[in-house]
Amino acid sequence: xxxxxxxxxxxxxxxxxxxxxxxxxxxxxxxxxxxxxxxxxxxxxxxxxxxxxxxxxxxxxxxxxxxxxxxxxxxxxxxxxxxxxxxxxxxxxxxxxxxxxxxxxxxxxxxxxxxxxxxxxxxxxxxxxxxxxxxxxxxxxxxxxxxxxxxxxxxxxxxxxxxxxxxxxxxxxxxxxxxxxxxxxxxxxxxxxxxxxxxxxxxxxxxxxxxxxxxxxxxxxxxxxxxxxxxxxxxxxxxxxxx
Ligand SMILES: [Zn+2]
Numbered sequence: 362x363x364x365x366x367x368x369x370x371x372x373x374x375x376x377x378x379x380x381x382x383x384x385x386x387x388x389x390x391x392x393x394x395x396x397x398x399x400x401x402x403x404x405x406x407x408x409x410x411x412x413x414x415x416x417x418x419x420x421x422x423x424x425x426x427x428x429x430x431x432x433x434x435x436x437x438x439x440x441x442x443x444x445x446x447x448x449x450x451x452x453x454x455x456x457x458x459x460x461x462x463x464x465x466x467x468x469x470x471x472x473x474x475x476x477x478x479x480x481x482x483x484x485x486x487x488x489x490x491x492x493x494x495x496x497x498x499x500x501x502x503x504x505x506x507x508x509x510x511x512x513x514x515x516x517x518x519x520x521x522x523x524x525x526x527x528x529x530x531x532x533x534x535x536x537x538x539x540x541x542x543x544x545x546x547x548x549x550x551x552x553x554x555x556x557x558x559x560x561x562x563x564x565x566x567x568x569x570x571x572x573x574x575x576x577x578x579x580x581x582x583x584x585x586x587x588x589x590x591x592x593x594x595x596x597x598x599x600x601x602x603x604x
Contacts, residue, residue, distance in 0.1 A: 405434065478511055576597075579602070
């Protein structure tokens with residue numbers, strides 16, 4: 362009888378432990394190999410954690426816009442968070458809390474790249490990210506930011522794989538590829554896409570995901586790939602796609 366009671370007690374204790382564990386999982390986002398947010402972020406906040414958030418939601422700035430990665434959580438960041446939440450079926454309030462962080466953690470690899478893109482495919486030129494028009498560290502950071510926009514574009518196009526043919530280029534690599542002088546490839550921001558979806562589907566959808574520079578079919582030299590990049594002022598040209 363005593364043994365049975367002890368066993369019953371142990372069972373009950375195990376049960377309550379399991380309940381505690383379940384509750385903790387539901388309310389606390391897991392620590393992440395890349396970056397872990399420690400507070401809920403909303404309009405009015407600023408700091409390095411806002412910058413990290415902005416990088417992850419920069420693919421959701423709205424049509425024809427680019428989100429400033431400035432560490433200040435203003436209306437544009439709130440709107441981007443909201444679009445990110447909507448895109449993944451979360452309750453969309455523009456406030457980044459555990460639900461949003463959990464989604465980001467699920468989407469990112471330990472090197473901080475989004476799940477479906479790698480540094481390697483953003484740099485087929487050299488392993489050092491040097492020789493472009495910005496420092497190697499800046500080029501690599503620009504490529505990371507471009508990848509998060511690509512992840513948003515990929516998701517919007519039905520989670521179909523996107524195939525990159527070129528990303529960062531040193532001056533030597535850019536000259537060898539016949540790239541334009543001053544190309545965004547020299548900064549790590551530009552990406553060339555080939556394969557499927559169609560180039561017109563890509564360039565049209567890219568307008569919603571933070572790419573101010575889009576070149577595609579009908580623009581000289583761009584009938585065999587779609588070129589998308591961030592840049593300060595908008596320049597879109599893909600005449601065969603109606604852009
Ligand atoms: Zn290009």
